[in-house]
Amino acid sequence: MGPPTLPGMTASIEARGLFKRYGRTVAVNGLSFTVEPGRVTGFVGPNGAGKSTTLRLILGLDRPDEGNARIGGRSYRELHRPLCHVGALLDPAALHPRRRARAHLLWLARSNGLPAKRVDEILEQVGLASAARKRAGGYSLGMRARLGIAAALLGNPAVLLLDEPVNGLDVEGIAWIRQLLRSHADEGRTVFVSSHLMSEMEETADHVIIIGRGKLLADTSVEALRRQASTGRVALRTERRPEVIALLAGEGATVTMTGGDQLTVDGLPAARVAALLTGAGLAFSEVSSHRASLEEAYMDLTRDSVEFGVPVVTMEDGE
Amino acid sequence: MSLRHSIFSEWTKFWSVRLGGGVAIVIGALLALIPTLAGLDGSNPPMFSYHMAHRPFDGDGSVTARVTEHQGAGPGGGAGVVLKRDPERTAPYVALLLTRDRGVRLHTFRTEIAGTLTTTPAWLRLVRAGDTISGYESGDGSTWHEVGTMTLRGLPARIEAGLVTAAGPIGSSNCEANRTCPLSTATFDQVSLTAAADGQPWRSVDVGRPWSPAGSFTESGGVFTVRGGGDFRPFTNFDPNIADGALAGLLIGLPVLVAVGVLFATSEYATGLHRATFAATPRRWKVLAAKAIVLGGTVLAVEFTIVAAGFAWLVSNVESTGIAPIEYLHPAVVKAVLGTTAILFAVALVSLALGMLIRRPAGAIALVVSMLLVPPIVAENLPDTAGRWLTLLSPVGAGFGLLEPPTEYVTIPASPADPSTLPSTAIAAAALGGMVFVLLGLAVWRLRRLDA
Numbered sequence: 001m002g003p004p005t006l007p008g009m010t011a012s013i014e015a016r017g018l019f020k021r022y023g024r025t026v027a028v029n030g031l032s033f034t035v036e037p038g039r040v041t042g043f044v045g046p047n048g049a050g051k052s053t054t055l056r057l058i059l060g061l062d063r064p065d066e067g068n069a070r071i072g073g074r075s076y077r078e079l080h081r082p083l084c085h086v087g088a089l090l091d092p093a094a095l096h097p098r099r100r101a102r103a104h105l106l107w108l109a110r111s112n113g114l115p116a117k118r119v120d121e122i123l124e125q126v127g128l129a130s131a132a133r134k135r136a137g138g139y140s141l142g143m144r145a146r147l148g149i150a151a152a153l154l155g156n157p158a159v160l161l162l163d164e165p166v167n168g169l170d171v172e173g174i175a176w177i178r179q180l181l182r183s184h185a186d187e188g189r190t191v192f193v194s195s196h197l198m199s200e201m202e203e204t205a206d207h208v209i210i211i212g213r214g215k216l217l218a219d220t221s222v223e224a225l226r227r228q229a230s231t232g233r234v235a236l237r238t239e240r241r242p243e244v245i246a247l248l249a250g251e252g253a254t255v256t257m258t259g260g261d262q263l264t265v266d267g268l269p270a271a272r273v274a275a276l277l278t279g280a281g282l283a284f285s286e287v288s289s290h291r292a293s294l295e296e297a298y299m300d301l302t303r304d305s306v307e308f309g310v311p312v313v314t315m316e317d318g319e
Numbered sequence: 320m321s322l323r324h325s326i327f328s329e330w331t332k333f334w335s336v337r338l339g340g341g342v343a344i345v346i347g348a349l350l351a352l353i354p355t356l357a358g359l360d361g362s363n364p365p366m367f368s369y370h371m372a373h374r375p376f377d378g379d380g381s382v383t384a385r386v387t388e389h390q391g392a393g394p395g396g397g398a399g400v401v402l403k404r405d406p407e408r409t410a411p412y413v414a415l416l417l418t419r420d421r422g423v424r425l426h427t428f429r430t431e432i433a434g435t436l437t438t439t440p441a442w443l444r445l446v447r448a449g450d451t452i453s454g455y456e457s458g459d460g461s462t463w464h465e466v467g468t469m470t471l472r473g474l475p476a477r478i479e480a481g482l483v484t485a486a487g488p489i490g491s492s493n494c495e496a497n498r499t500c501p502l503s504t505a506t507f508d509q510v511s512l513t514a515a516a517d518g519q520p521w522r523s524v525d526v527g528r529p530w531s532p533a534g535s536f537t538e539s540g541g542v543f544t545v546r547g548g549g550d551f552r553p554f555t556n557f558d559p560n561i562a563d564g565a566l567a568g569l570l571i572g573l574p575v576l577v578a579v580g581v582l583f584a585t586s587e588y589a590t591g592l593h594r595a596t597f598a599a600t601p602r603r604w605k606v607l608a609a610k611a612i613v614l615g616g617t618v619l620a621v622e623f624t625i626v627a628a629g630f631a632w633l634v635s636n637v638e639s640t641g642i643a644p645i646e647y648l649h650p651a652v653v654k655a656v657l658g659t660t661a662i663l664f665a666v667a668l669v670s671l672a673l674g675m676l677i678r679r680p681a682g683a684i685a686l687v688v689s690m691l692l693v694p695p696i697v698a699e700n701l702p703d704t705a706g707r708w709l710t711l712l713s714p715v716g717a718g719f720g721l722l723e724p725p726t727e728y729v730t731i732p733a734s735p736a737d738p739s740t741l742p743s744t745a746i747a748a749a750a751l752g753g754m755v756f757v758l759l760g761l762a763v764w765r766l767r768r769l770d771a
Contacts, residue, residue: 059598062770077601088598094591096336103335111328111599113321135337151595 011072097137351572368527370534370547373481380514396487398505580670658721720747
């Protein structure tokens, strides 16, 4: 599959004021963002943040209560032969267990008027040619993911939209997907990949859109997020936490209790913290200047928006 | 994206699942044939057999006789006047009979219209006008009551007119070998044939499967004595109303179709495939239309082929065992084949629509099955009119109307006060079509509005 040659094949995804409520639960709350072509954009948020809902809204599967989502300026439902514009992987397990892999791709291809030859091409490309005649029920998690990707690539689309594509994949599979996303972005396509793990995006994405409880928390390049995460933060241990908090807060710092006798101080350099505490005669130990990882920056961003109060990171996206 | 692409897509889905929809429909159709085929029994007694005294009869006119006595007849026995194309067993005929168990009947192979008289003496008259034959009865020979009219298509100008007698119960199956088949003796007088061909004498013949001893005929001073075996009753072992046989099979084949129709919709929801489907085809009505076309088309093609083949086999077998003559393209057969296919088609589409609406197989199957069964059961306990309308809510109940043989072949029930509870063909077709149309429309409406 070569790079897109038609000028119309680059298309950004635009979400404008998306709002979606299921019963009394607000799943997506006024979400606006743009996914640009030519780079890999991560779509990150804790479980239940509204990622899958947003993707369904973009794909016209669910109707937003307010706002709209457009792909290349058009709503998904208006697309003629949508598989040739947008390739989506929502759930690799969504397969009929008694249907052969090739037939699964064939019905998709036929629905958009694509030739059967294209199915064989794509099976070859994702490394499933030898398993094409196996029933999908006998596929491993990794094979299902490859089949799901194959379905997304079937129409050679300018926009790829993948929901948690690396779930359940082995190391080799993850590397394969990263390489695939990268090459598609380099060809000028729009690549939008969701994940609940920031660490996963660290090496894959150029740009991240972070949401929590259906709201936009950050729309930033990975580079900028990393810089932001690295700015001053001091961790220290003390048995006199109330006094320390009062003192440092009075100096303009934000102090967070992080468990036991530990405190995290934002807004003051380590040396200044040490000087202040020494001057006040407050005993402390282990002052360290903390260089946050991308994952921690993300956890900070989403701490308030995690559904159950604790940033639980599990393997499954429960949306 | 055209509807054509959606149809190809759904066709691929339908046939690519191992032991999926396509295979199940073929199995279901074969199952549906079992009762029809099992209803056949080569040892069926020779029904529609009788002894006939006859003379050639030219053009329009009437045959009249008074039945004065009928000795030795059992249930199914009868004596009366007849107009028949020729003495061949399979040749069309209309007889006006005084039967032993059912009173006066205007009778042809498997169709009867009830008269009012029940005892001898009875004056019986058949009047031919072209293809139309009317029967009249009289208890005194002067006031006549019209029993009814039947049409025999394509009668030649010259036919046979005469007198018939059958004894009724055929006796043990080996009565022929033992020469112990029962015979009865009917006596007629005041016999008149207004259009009897000149110079042609009376003859007599055993019609139908031969029995033993043979029947006989004598005439002496205007008194005609016709002695015959055989039986005028409709079948008992094999029901001649082929529609009934077809329906018995339907009830076995239907659950398979219901399951296929429902699962063709719900299995996508069960696996989550529906999202891939609607992402590939955002105009969801096309998905449902394509599913309906693929499922409906398969049902029509497969069921029609198998049902038609089954009936053809049935007809040829009925023919060869000498039970009764049915032509392959007899209107009753054609109607039964088309009606059966139409019911199966409607049930499959109703199942698909309800599967789409409910999205869960158990609930959808339960609803379709109760749709099939509940209205007819409740209707039985309702007054006639209410019951008839309620029955139309069930695809099978409505379908009864499609299977009903064309009017001129209908067996009129014993008492005129017991009108047929079946809907007419047109109403039945409208009810079936309306049901499919409304439910599919409802499914489209909901599909467009709901989140996937």
